[in-house]
Amino acid sequence: MIHRNxxxxxxxxxxxxxxxxxxxxxxxxxxxxxxxGGQALQVFNGLxxxxxxxxxxxxxxxxxxxxxxMRMEQVLRVSGWAFMLGGLGFAVTSLLPxxxxxxxxxxxxxxxxxxxxxxxxxxxxxxRKGEPRLDA
Amino acid sequence: MNAVFKxxxxxxxxxxxxxxxxRPMTAGELAEHFPVSGPTMSAHxxxxxxxxxxxVQKVGKTVIYRLKLSVLEDALLGFVGAFxxxxxxxxxxxxxxxxxxxxxxx
Numbered sequence: 001m002i003h004r005n006x007x008x009x010x011x012x013x014x015x016x017x018x019x020x021x022x023x024x025x026x027x028x029x030x031x032x033x034x035x036x037g038g039q040a041l042q043v044f045n046g047l048x049x050x051x052x053x054x055x056x057x058x059x060x061x062x063x064x065x066x067x068x069x070m071r072m073e074q075v076l077r078v079s080g081w082a083f084m085l086g087g088l089g090f091a092v093t094s095l096l097p098x099x100x101x102x103x104x105x106x107x108x109x110x111x112x113x114x115x116x117x118x119x120x121x122x123x124x125x126x127x128r129k130g131e132p133r134l135d136a
Numbered sequence: 137m138n139a140v141f142k143x144x145x146x147x148x149x150x151x152x153x154x155x156x157x158x159r160p161m162t163a164g165e166l167a168e169h170f171p172v173s174g175p176t177m178s179a180h181x182x183x184x185x186x187x188x189x190x191x192v193q194k195v196g197k198t199v200i201y202r203l204k205l206s207v208l209e210d211a212l213l214g215f216v217g218a219f220x221x222x223x224x225x226x227x228x229x230x231x232x233x234x235x236x237x238x239x240x241x242x
Contacts, residue, residue: 057210
C-alpha cells in the first residue's frame, strides 16, 4: 500500500513538473500567451487543494475514545471545508484580472482558519486527564 | 458514486448519518433510535459501509460507528436533508434524538 501511494505521488509529481516545463516551452514558442502557463498552474494548484480538502475528512485514524474521535472528526471536517473552499477560491481568483496577492490572501485566510480552529479545538477540547480509553 | 446516492436515498440511513454527526455511536445505540429489527438495521449499516460513508472500529466486542463523509458527500447529505425536510420526509417514523456524551460541550 505504501509503495502504491509512493508510486502515485511520484507519478503525480513527475506529471506536474513535466506539465510545467511543457507550458513554459509552449509560452516560449508562442503557442500560448505570455503568463498563461503560470496561470494554468495556479488554477491546477487550487483545484488540487480543493480535491485534497474534499477527501481530508475521510482520513480518520484509530481513536482512543469517542470524545477524542469526535474532536478529530470536527477538525478534519472544518479543515476539509476550508481547504476545499480556499482551493476553489484560489483557482477562481487566479483566473480573474486581479493582483496575485488576492488568491494568496484567499489561501492564507483558509490556512489561518484551519490552524486557528485546530489550535482552539486542541486547547478547548484537548485530551483530559482521566478520560476513558477504549483500548485500556 | 452510485452507492453514495443509494445510501442517501433512504431516510433511516440519512438519520443514522445525522446521529453520527453528533458523536460516534455503537451499533446498539444507533439501533435504539429506530423502531426496526436488528437485521434491518444491519442491512442499513452494510449499505452505509459499502458507500464508505461510515467508519467502523471494533473495540473488544463493541462495534463503534463514526462518520466518514467527504466534503461533497457532506454537502450532498445537507442538500438531500433540506430537500426532504421541505417534502416532509426527513425523519423515519418513531426515531429519537441522540443523547450527549458525558464531559463534552456539544
